[in-house]
Amino acid sequence: MKKLINSPDTVVTDALAGIAAAHSSLTVDIENKVILRAEGPTAGKVGLVSGGGSGHEPLHGGFVGYGMLDAACAGEVFTSPVPDQMLVATKAVNGGAGVLHIVKNYTGDVLNFQMAAELADDEGIEVVSVVVNDDVAVQDSLYTAGRRGVGATVFVEKIAGALAERGAPLAQVAAVAAEVNERSRSFGVALTSCTVPAAGKPTFDLAEQEIELGIGIHGEPGRTRAPLQPASAIVEIVLDAINTDLAVDGDLLVMVNGMGGTPLIELYGAFNEVSKYITGHGGRIARNLVGNYITSLEMQGFSVTVCHLTDTLADLWDAPVDTPGLRWGR
Amino acid sequence: MDAEFFRAWIAEIAAVVEAQRDHLTQLDSAIGDADHGINLARGFGAVQTALAAADTPTPGSVLLLTGSTLISKVGGASGPLYGTWFRRAAKSLGDKPEVDLPDLADALAAALEGVKKLGAASEGEKTMVDVLAPTAAAFSKAVSEGAAAPAAFATLTDTADGAAHDTIEMQARKGRASYLGPRSVGHEDPGAASSALILHALRDVADRQAG
Numbered sequence: 001m002k003k004l005i006n007s008p009d010t011v012v013t014d015a016l017a018g019i020a021a022a023h024s025s026l027t028v029d030i031e032n033k034v035i036l037r038a039e040g041p042t043a044g045k046v047g048l049v050s051g052g053g054s055g056h057e058p059l060h061g062g063f064v065g066y067g068m069l070d071a072a073c074a075g076e077v078f079t080s081p082v083p084d085q086m087l088v089a090t091k092a093v094n095g096g097a098g099v100l101h102i103v104k105n106y107t108g109d110v111l112n113f114q115m116a117a118e119l120a121d122d123e124g125i126e127v128v129s130v131v132v133n134d135d136v137a138v139q140d141s142l143y144t145a146g147r148r149g150v151g152a153t154v155f156v157e158k159i160a161g162a163l164a165e166r167g168a169p170l171a172q173v174a175a176v177a178a179e180v181n182e183r184s185r186s187f188g189v190a191l192t193s194c195t196v197p198a199a200g201k202p203t204f205d206l207a208e209q210e211i212e213l214g215i216g217i218h219g220e221p222g223r224t225r226a227p228l229q230p231a232s233a234i235v236e237i238v239l240d241a242i243n244t245d246l247a248v249d250g251d252l253l254v255m256v257n258g259m260g261g262t263p264l265i266e267l268y269g270a271f272n273e274v275s276k277y278i279t280g281h282g283g284r285i286a287r288n289l290v291g292n293y294i295t296s297l298e299m300q301g302f303s304v305t306v307c308h309l310t311d312t313l314a315d316l317w318d319a320p321v322d323t324p325g326l327r328w329g330r
Numbered sequence: 331m332d333a334e335f336f337r338a339w340i341a342e343i344a345a346v347v348e349a350q351r352d353h354l355t356q357l358d359s360a361i362g363d364a365d366h367g368i369n370l371a372r373g374f375g376a377v378q379t380a381l382a383a384a385d386t387p388t389p390g391s392v393l394l395l396t397g398s399t400l401i402s403k404v405g406g407a408s409g410p411l412y413g414t415w416f417r418r419a420a421k422s423l424g425d426k427p428e429v430d431l432p433d434l435a436d437a438l439a440a441a442l443e444g445v446k447k448l449g450a451a452s453e454g455e456k457t458m459v460d461v462l463a464p465t466a467a468a469f470s471k472a473v474s475e476g477a478a479a480p481a482a483f484a485t486l487t488d489t490a491d492g493a494a495h496d497t498i499e500m501q502a503r504k505g506r507a508s509y510l511g512p513r514s515v516g517h518e519d520p521g522a523a524s525s526a527l528i529l530h531a532l533r534d535v536a537d538r539q540a541g
Contacts, residue, residue, distance in 0.1 A: 075405045076368075078363050079404075079405045080407070082403065082409060083410075107407040107449070107505045107506065108405060108408075108409070111407055111410040111448065112410055137509075138509050139511075143501075144511070145505055145508045145509070148509070198368045199355055199368065203363065203364045204359065216506070218363040220363055220509055
């Protein structure tokens, strides 16, 4: 294992300390591993809390700030945070209008956020949870833990964050978060594995000329393995999977997301293929993101997330945002 | 069995989980996300620290602190699930200063119900429930038929070993392994494996005290 770290035991807290040092707009509670807006809660605004295992940066801590999250809880690498952290975050961001928990659909995240919501309720804080589950790679939902929450999480956090910033009540903020999730689909591909620092070796093995189709964001395997092929062919597989589930027509918000180890030159090449495919299927990419937004450590690979926009959703997407990971209009 | 017995059990679990850390993580990397041994070792290490600092005069109080600490420290799915398992067992044991085999059988049954409810899991889905359910039933049966301590605990671990092994042929329907579908067949479930270790630790402590 070759990593730029001090030790596997301190990798998460070292990064949190770095985030605190780099971004004066944020406050980092290192002990509880919670990243917060420096200015504290806004009175009368719905608070947005998300969180999950570390190793997906900039998700979630990089999306804390104006127009997006109020707090993010960082777990160990690829391990859900614990209820205590979520309760600390929930109490800290409560401006009196209730708190929205944005939860990726993974068993650990769901269980821990569920316990945290109960604890918050005991303390008189109204919490509504929205579970993101946009990964079409998980096919048979009856016999699985359900579709995983992946790329759409970025869209949900941005759009719900914008609506909360405008002063909408908790029920409306939760509704728009659920709407974005319902209108979004994702699919990921791994070209290489990744190494959890504490484990010291790759999570799975892929041969030199082999790729994993439908990869999850923790290196958990997907649908099947296939030989490496040109980007155009891989993108076709990805978008066929998405298009089969929800047709890629109309006005779309599209993200081509790197898994951490894929250079931008390749992501832009992939976006070009995505653009051609969607245009050819009667869709229009009205908004886009190309870059590393929800990563899996140093994994080579990418995911595509497609969201069907409405005028309202596009307007909320365009609204000002000021976070380490996304920043425009302010 | 008094509080000291249960503290010895938890200490044994901490030692075994630490020793088996890489093995559990390896099982998890085959069908999950390669952190089960790491998380449990971290969690039971934290439990040891918490127990050393607190006054736990009853078996129930030992297990309650164990469960709460696991929920607070482990994260993932195993933290809430094992945390709930220990907390439900604790509540079943109440504040008795000493508990007997029927008390323990009832506690294992209550703990199982808590885990099944939280995880919405039933038997045959390739999870820790596949070890916790048959072992609770076998232990309860042995105790109700009048088995003495050594035989009852032997039943517990014999059942655990077979049950953990039986998860190899199952297809996962819960947790991250479920994403693999048929590819999850052929691997022992890491949660089932760690449940078997926890029950072995119980038997080892009981045998040591008896012998």
